[in-house]
Every structure is written in structure tokens, then in C-alpha cells.
Amino acid sequence: MPEIPDTVLLEERAELAMNAVAGLPDDDMGGIPYFSADLLARPAVLRHGDWDWGSSHGRLLDASLLARQMTGKDTWREVERGFRTRLAGFFGADGLSYRQARPERDWPAHANLIDQRAVLLSLTTWYVSDGDPEARKLADRHVAALKRIAIKERDVWFYPASEYTPGGWPSPNAIALHLAPDPASFSGRLIMPLLRYHQATGNEDALELCGWFAKLIVEKSGVYNEDGSFNPARAYRSGHFHTRLGTLEGLARYARHTGDHELTAFVRKSYDWALTQATAFGWTPGDLADQRYEHESCSLVDLIGTGTTLAGSGHTAYWGVVERFLRNHLVESQLLDLSWVESATDTSGDEPGWSTHVRVGERVLGAFAGYGAPNDYVCDIELGRGHTADVQACCVGSGVRGLFWGWNSIVTADDRVTRVNLLLTRATRQVTVLSHLPHEGRVDLDVHEDLPELRMRIPDWAGYAKVRLSRASGDLDGTQTGVWAPDGYLSIPAPRKGERVTVTFPVPETTSTEIASGREYQVRWRGDDVIGISPEGTARPMYSGRKTHPTAPRREYTLARPATEWAW
Secondary structure, eight states, X not given: OOEEESSOOHHHHHHHHHHHHHHSEEGGGTTEEOOEEESSSSSOEEEOOTTTTHHHHHHHHHHHHHHHXXXXXXXXXXXXXXXXXXXXXTBOTTSOBOBOOBGGGTBOOBEEHHHHHHHHHHHHHHHHHHOOHHHHHHHHHHHHHHHHHSEEOSSOEEOSSSEEBTTBOSOHHHHHTTOOSOHHHHTGGGHHHHHHHHHHHOOHHHHHHHHHHHHIIIIIIOOBOTTSOBOOOGGGTTTOHHHHHHHHHHHHHHHHHHTOHHHHHHHHHHHHHHXXXXXXXXXXXXXXXXXXXXXXXXXXXXHHHHHHHHHHTTOTTHHHHHHHHIIIIIHHTBOOOOTTOOOBSSSTTOBTTTEEOBTHHHHHTTOBBSSBBTTBSSOOOSSTXXXXXXXXXXXXXXXXXXXXXXXXXXXXXXSSOEEEOSOSOEEOSSEEEEEOTTTSSEEEEEEOSOOSEEEEOOOGGGOSTTOEEEESSSSSOEEXXXXXXXXXXXXXXXXXXXXXXXXXXXXXXXXXXXXXXXXXEEEEEETTEEEEEESOOSSSBSSTTOOOOSXXXXXXXXXXXXXXXXXX
């Protein structure tokens, strides 16, 4: 088995996350997944919620498919098949995905508009993954239904409520008054999966909905203020970050697809404002009111997705933002240590169909934080809403998508140039990237086929005076200072199959003061990696155990090289 540097490996993190994806389904409920976990409870508890139908299934099926693409493994195929089967069973005759009625908890049957986004995302990934005609049939009917139920005015289309019922919209008055409660939550976040589905199948209804929803958000909604900030009004979920950032992600992709540079500028203005509310390592507030102390991993994934889209559209400075978020808060928000979690060994405290205390820690190992603090997996403070949920199914699924956004962007290529955008380890058809960061400022590039040109992004903190390029074979043997391309990347001209290119540069250690919802944190950095935060967390501290070495440790590992790349 080959040796690689023992550094962050996104595909391995995705495989670890699949333990939590597979651990959430509840056998007593026919495989319906639990939604949230309280890990501070003694013993810890998993609970169901009203998101357990369309939304959770969509997120977790999406994660299963993405993890298979990243790792080349399908050991969780039965789990994936269960999510597919149950998801298909949620669809009504009208083509929408419905939540099950639960009279004992006063949950009526309805098609929640937030659910529809996760459902369409999973159907799209399902189709992209396998070309399954069942996925396409469900998705075509779903898109047609989303178009049919939209209220269509001359200059705007919208959904007038969060819930559509078998009898139609529950509030005719809302329709008459042209009300569109929280358009980002109900419409804006649909843009990304709608566009991707159009790109995969040519479905014109999906593209048409993208255009109308983009117009709604930009011209009519008031979700974003003139300066790019999020509208903090309660009617707009107090500037809820996950739905706002998810909407920006869709708008960025739609702008790129249509060549709308004005829309890209709109996205950049709000994205740049959002970065001022986040920390440099990726913690985000939940909203601008009572949730402002709670970070959802979902929001960070939206930041990563939007950043990769903007960077791929030519705004390459965002690659540095994405890399910091991947290296730090995304992987640090993954549950890898259970020493602080107490689980029950029997079902005496369970409420079948609603909660369990049995093997909770073991079941959610690999999960991404549901609501976390900048320095702790758990958000347990006296301000805001206090302690709520430590794990949420949405963040488990989204965390894998965030890993995928990054993994799929490490190397991009066209007929002319192959680019290494993120300095993380990954194997592709053209080149394998072996990163020694943060231990050493060294990246090895093993070339697998003759290339016209190979470029590698150099972090801003590395400067340029001491960047060195070494080629083990080829036209330019030996160590050089390198050639710089117009996009700021280091250029390696005409690398040949079998050649190893090694790029080295200094890695500085710095400190910064980060503000998170008014609280200060002193952060120590080595390059793009956080190596310590003060004050430290208390429940399950983040960043406290990070170690660096003069040279990167090694380990045996075979990197997956997918037969086909997914264009997301």
C-alpha cells in the first residue's frame, strides 16, 4: 500500500461521516431517521422531529451518494437504498414530497417548502450518480409541481406560505396580499438544485423557475439590504444565515450559468458582508437575533459552496477562504471523540417512536455539529437560546456535501490548463496532489498524463520570493523559482506522465483576534490552519489537540481515483 502524508483527507472524513448517516435511522419507525441529539444529557438522547421525512431523507441520501463518489466505496449501499425507497414513498399524487401526519403531536400532512429543496437536491444527485430513470421521473414530476403551485404575477413568482396542503395553499389572504414569507427559505434555496437538474437533464421548467426565483430575491424580496447585509426583520427569520447563504449559493451558480456579471456582483457584495460576520476559520452565527451564538454546519457548507462557485467564476481569491474553512471549522466540527458522551446500554428510558438513549454516541460518531460554538462542538451558553441540539440530521448530510464541494474543487481541468486550487490531498485522472501542510510548506504533484500546463495556487501568506519548484524529470529538471501565470497561480509548463513536481514555500505562524457575535477569541495560525484558540472550549473543545511536526508524518493509504468526475 502506498504512503501519503498524514494530513487532512476529505474523502476519509466523508467515510467517517457515513457512520452517523447510517446510525440515524430508527428501526422502530421503519428507518425514519432521528433528527437531533443532545450529547450533554446523561445519558445522551436522540430525538425525532418534524424534519424527519422529506428534509432529512433528502440530505442523508445526498450525503450517501456523494460519499460513494468521493471514496469509491459503497459499503453503506443498503442504507442508501433505504433512503431512496422511503423518499420515493413520500411523494403525493401531485408530485410534491409530503410529511406524514402525526395526530398525537399535532403534525398535519403537508408539503413543506423547505423540504422540497432537500428532496430535489437528492433526486438530482441520485440521477447524476446513476442515471436512474426512477429518479428522473420523480424529479420531473417534482419540478412540474413546484412550477404549478407557484403564484404567478406579471413580474414575480412566489410561494405565499411555508406549507402547501393537499387542498392547496392554506392562506388565500396571503395570496391576495401578494405576501411571500421568507422567500430565501422557500424559493431562493431551490435555485441550486433546480439549476443542477436542468444542467443534468435539460429540464426547461427547472431553468424557468431559477429565473423567476432569482428575480424574486434580487428585485422584490428585501431579503438582502442595499449594502449586502441580511435583513434582520423577524419576518425574514431574523437574517437566518443558512437560508441566506444557501440562496447566495444558488444565485452564484445561476449567474455563472447565464453569464450575468451583475448578478455575480450582487452575490459577492452579500457574500463579502457575510464573511465579516463569520470568523476567518469558518464559524458563522445562526442568525442576527436569538440564534446568533449558534453555528450551524449547514451555513458553513453554504459558504464553502458559494466560495467555490465564485472562485470558479474567476474570482480566485475566494479559494483561500474556502481552504481555511475546509481545513478548520468543517473538519473540526466533526465528532471523532466520544470520551465526553454517556450512552445508555438498555431501552428502559426510551420513548419508542420519539427518542432513544441507547448507543447514542456510537451512532452519531462522525456527525457534524448541529449548533456549535467557535471553540466547542457544543453551544451551551447563557445568552441567546442556551443549549439546544448538538447534532442535527441536516448538518450531518450537509457536512458531507461541504467535504464534496472542497474535494471536487481541489483539481479542476480543461483542455488547456489543469489547476490545483486547494492544497489538500486528492487523486484525479490528471494529477495526484499530496499536501504536507500544515507541517511543511510542501506539495507534491504526481502527474498521470502529459499536460499542456499545470498550475498551482500559492497562498497569499506564502509570498513569492521563497517559493521553489522542483521537477524530478521533464524539460526543466532541478529547482527553480517558477513561472507565474496571469491568474496568480504558479505555472508548470508541459509536465509529463510519471513526473513528480514538488513545490515548497515558507509557512508562517501568526495570531489574530476573531470576533464571534461580540465575543473575542485569540487564534493561533500556522498558514491556513488554526493550531489553538483561547479561551478553550469546555464540553468538547475544538482546535486544542492540533499538533504540528517539522516534517509531515506518513501513513499507508490508497487514494480513490473516480472513473468519472461530477461537474457540480
